[in-house]
Amino acid sequence: MSGSTKDYPTLPGLRQRRLHDIEGMSVRILEAGFETPGRPLVLLLHGFPEMAWSWRKVMPALAQAGFHAVAPDQRGYGGTTGWDAEGDPAAFRTHAYATDALRIVSALGYRFAAVVGHDFGSMVAAYAALVRPDVFRSLVMVSFPFDGPPALPFDDADHAANPPGPSLAEALAALPRPRKDSMAFFASPEAEADMLYPPQGLHAFLRAYFHVKSADWPGNHPHPLTSGSAEELATLPHYYIMDRALGMAATVLPDAPRPEQAAANPWLPDADLDLYARAFRRTGLQGALNWFRCHTGPIGQAEIALFSGRTIEVPTLFLSGKADWGTYRKPGALERMRSTYPRMAGVNLIDGAGHWVQQEQPERFTAGLLDFLRGQGSTP
Known part of the structure; x- marks a missing residue:
């Protein structure tokens, strides 16, 4: 569509x-x-x-x-x-x-x-x-x-290629609690159906997703990172570095706002959220998600x-x-x-x-x- x-x-x-x-x-x-x-x-x-x-x-x-x-x-x-x-x-x-x-x-x-x-x-x-x-x-x-x-490789014409180390995806998957990057999930074939047709419904999914990435969610305390290692990235909130077995709909569901919180949201009232939900029901999410396919x-x-x-x-x-x-x-x-x-x-x-x-x-x-x-x- x-x-x-x-x-x-x-x-x-x-x-x-x-x-x-x-x-x-x-x-x-x-x-x-x-x-x-x-x-x-x-x-x-x-x-x-x-x-x-x-x-x-x-x-x-x-x-x-x-x-x-x-x-x-x-x-x-x-x-x-x-x-x-x-x-x-x-x-x-x-x-x-x-x-x-x-x-x-x-x-x-x-x-x-x-x-x-x-x-x-x-x-x-x-x-x-x-x-x-x-x-x-x-x-x-x-x-x-x-x-x-x-950056492109520089002054490497006379050097033997070094074998690549594990990718970030591989390193995240190898953690004791296996993880995956949300950007990679958005690029995956299963992402659209997971978010467009979740058990809780599209409106409820979007409400939870907007909530956990806002200042309303008490788990957001950002600070600079140093190494970018899989271990360090795994300390980020679950909506960025996800459990490997879960989709985004299941990831954000436990932290969804209570109904009375959602109803009282001053910056994204239900009428505005409904506008997003209705639009994505008509268009689907794959067009939006294709940018992630290209970027990752x-x-x-x-x-x-x-x-x-x-x-x-x-x-x-x-x-x-x-x-x-x-x-x-x-x-x-x-x-x-x-x-x-x-x-x-x-x-x-x-x-x-x-x-x-x-x-x-x-x-x-x-x-x-x-x-x-x-x-x-x-x-x-």
């Missing part, structure tokens, strides 16, 4: 429309600040398992500050159509998503933009800024630090390797929640960004938020985002 045309609910200051012929797709966008031509463009790229709707609390404030804020449903998600979850998985590699972002900017009549990406959208935004700094002139990564393309496997790696040694040179900010383990999931990534990105503006970790920072603490998030955008000369 390739998407749904069902509209988002109407919110003051937001409109939705479609951009046609974007890499063969019809892309649904939300936008704010569209009334006045010539405003600076801020492109907002959502993460998994979300849609453009995840930016609903941020966009009106960006418009009030004088920006044109645009959030697309990315390929594989929501109301964007023309993608094929069962077709060539390479259509969902990071390079393809970055090309989508470039085409959206061009279709809207802009030569350049600030790009903001959350979760996997952070990887897309970072890659877009790495490859096209002439267009994406400032970058905000949210919850997923990108410290550059992997060989698909698209040659394109990324082409940029090995390049660093992001545009003004860059990293924003996340203080209770978000995603900040430290890749050991040392934040410090490498600080030391290698020449225009790294800083790291802003927001109180009272976990992984869904722009939804959990939209006022604090937007304040940090606007401080950065204005500091880069993007003030209208």
